Amino acid sequence: MGSSCSRLPRRCPPVPDATATIPGIEQAVALGLTRDEYAMVIDKLGREPNEVELAMFSLLWSEHCAYKHSKKLLRTLPTEGPRVVMGPGENAGAVDVGDGWAVAFKVESHNHPSAVEPFQGAATGVGGILRDIFAIGARPIAVLDSLRFGEPTSERSRYLLDRAVAGIGYYGNSVGVANIGGEVYFEAPYETNCLVNAMALGLARREDMVRSAAAGVGNQVILFGASTGRDGIGGASVLASAELDSEDESKRPSVQVGDPFEENKLIECSLELLALGLLVSLQDLGAAGLTSSASEMASAGEVGIDIDVARVPLREADMAPFEIMVSESQERMLCVATPERVDEVLAVCAKWEVHGTVVGEVTDTRHMRILRGDQVVGDIPVTALVDDCPLYDLAPEAPTSQIYPAPEATLAGGESIHDTLLALLASPNIASRRPLFEQYDCLVGARTVRRPEQSDAAVLALPGGNGIGVSIDGNGRRVAADPYRGTILNVLECAANLACVGAEPLGLTNCLNFGNPEKPHIAWQLSESVRGLGDACRALDVPVVGGNVSLYNEGADGPIYPTPVVGLVGELPDPMKTAQTGFVQEGHVFGFAGPNRMPSLAASELAKLRGEALPTELPELDLAHDARVLSAIRQAVRAGDLATCHDVAEGGWLTAMAESCLAGNIGARMDDDEGPLADEILFGEMSCGFVVAGEQEALERLGQKIPVDIFGTVGGDALVLGQESWSLAELHEAWLALAPLFP
């Protein structure tokens, strides 16, 4: 790229830009670095950082980019497996799904932007996770979302829910990627800190997948996609205030704005560039923009990169170099190509009406050098920026008592079984999600075999004739009660969803949403949760292939419920053989399969409705038994033995029965000879319990492998339990409780 980027190898450079002022330690602290970290930066550079360098360090050494409080814990997770194609450390994980195909997937948070501006925050959350997927050469095929808000009785929560759902729909629908599932919970601790996690999946030929490592000294670095503006200059805004008066500062938008049309073109452009073999490597621009993108490419390739900020297409002419380097403007990608391929790369960009510009060059310096024309304005060893961020040990300490207040009671207690079931079905955590998911296109791409509410996991058909089951889950209340067992339950819940469609888990992704890890009891939640995640993955033989950590989720009223959101992807041989959530046919017998122990009301949905304080632990689990149950259910579904298979989750067994009646629009009758059943049996929650229905012999076959109690037959227009009876109409009316939120 001409003389401006000619290599000037040197070791300990002086302050590169003689005109730059040195921001100093107080600015560094204001940007989030500790005093010790600032001293380390000086040590790495051999001098104090200038404005550009400090901005780059403050972002790459942030918790968000460096995982400095979680990396040591994450290293304890199992990441290897025979089907793993890409593991943690790449833009997304990927697993082999046979016939030369791989499925890439990852979940990521966009919590804080969504709390500030829910529509754009949620929309750009979808956009960002999609770029992680096509950055590795996979075509995005599906999105799922995991949302947490305060109770819908709060006006603020209703507003956040409405706008976040609209934003997810706006982006995903327009970009043309199916939204196939998700989950939402409403709990008071999310009132001032909502969670918006998005998961994306992509499909690629294994041989076409690309890594992000830059390589080939002299190769050109090309920025393509949207132009660069001042949006999302997060941590750097404090630094910026030194140059701007407060009036200018207030004009600055702080949340990025998404443009799904640009992303749609960017996907096609990127995949065509890869298909034509024009690229050496590809990387998306996410948090910390060009800074993280270019330095991570350089780090992975063990090379240096020169970036000339004067060549970056800008939305505003007067942007400072540091602003250009840390801007989080959306819909941008960075690629490396050999010099002789540059014209072809730019021609593909032009075809898709995407702006492509050469902005830099791969060097052998192993330094990130930032230039503005001929002037060097920043010079940092790549390892210092990317690899040398200090990692911290947590100081976990179990709290002596429950730190979360008891939920507000909505049931007085003493209600009849009849009213209790209706109250549970109307609970915001259980009521039908139809008013939300109907705002998402679940069909584009023509792969969707099972849509939301048709089966417990979404099912997509693959080109090889097989399919995948996908689920995302993460009940935070149970984790708040018992971080270790609660996290295991989240993994089991996801695995149970997959079993219902006959899918065997191939890989797991997660998003760990927690409070401030510098507080001992949050550190304890986090470390116990990761320990549970590891144990659950080992018990089910599922590797963790990627994930994301979102810490410091605390509002005015304290920390959120610790919320490890788990996403699982599994393979199934025949998409036609996937059991449904709903009862299918009059005359099928139904039963309850799985558990070898009593369900429990501890931290259950019913306990919440009754306003009961969270316990400080959950009942013991039997992971070996649960693994056997999951396997047996999966085999029965694959054999076509189960027409209906629905895992028992919030609200317990009777709620699951009602859900199967509602999904199939058909009743069920069970004879209750033993008199009134205890609340624990009807509404208690447990891992890996299933409502199953099919032919009598099929259920008996399943009963030879795992505990199965056959209770009655499917049919009629009511759910009948001994003397109790609920008409489908009254169940339905209760279940539609969320509809008024979306008039």
Add this chain to the structure above:
Amino acid sequence: MKFGVVQFPGSCDEADALAACARVGDAELLWHGDHDLKGCDAIVVPGGFSYGDYLRVGSIARFSPVMGEVAAFAREGGPVLGICNGFQVLCEAGLLPGALLPNQSLRFVCRQVGVEVADANTAFTRACAPGEELSIPVKHNTGRFYSPDPVRVVFRYTQGVNPNGSQEDIAGVANEAGNVVGLMPHPEHAVDLLHASTDGLKLFASAAQVPAGA
């Protein structure tokens, strides 16, 4: 029989429309920037968000070079099907009467709906029986059909399922000659046994003049 499926920047369902066409004939994509229909015998303008729905749905795509060729092809009686955004584009291009307005709910809606064939004499409904009910999904933000003048109605939402508040439950219309048809529901998403229905295949089979079997 060769279908051409137009691709604009921002199209989303072009690959699915192409696959649906390929079940009953040959099919290839037509690039928006080309003045060339590549000798196709029928044209499908697919769904999506051409040009990001900027300015007004369908309003920019109609100026694409390929749309000039599509208009000439339609005037000569060539069969043209507009699906969802394609319907919007054909209305903007003046090839179909009326306009599509934002859904009454002001929300995007994705659901399987019943669609009644009101006119089985068009290029894309010949394989249907008059009054036949098809199960086809809708997914759109801007699907409320409106026309101040009488139109040739081809599809209506069945009783009580109108998802967008369209005039007289209209789901799809044709030009006077019946060779240009537009509809909001997505027949290309109802063509496989793995989909919720295979009824959509009848539209493509009508144009190809072959029997509709999944």
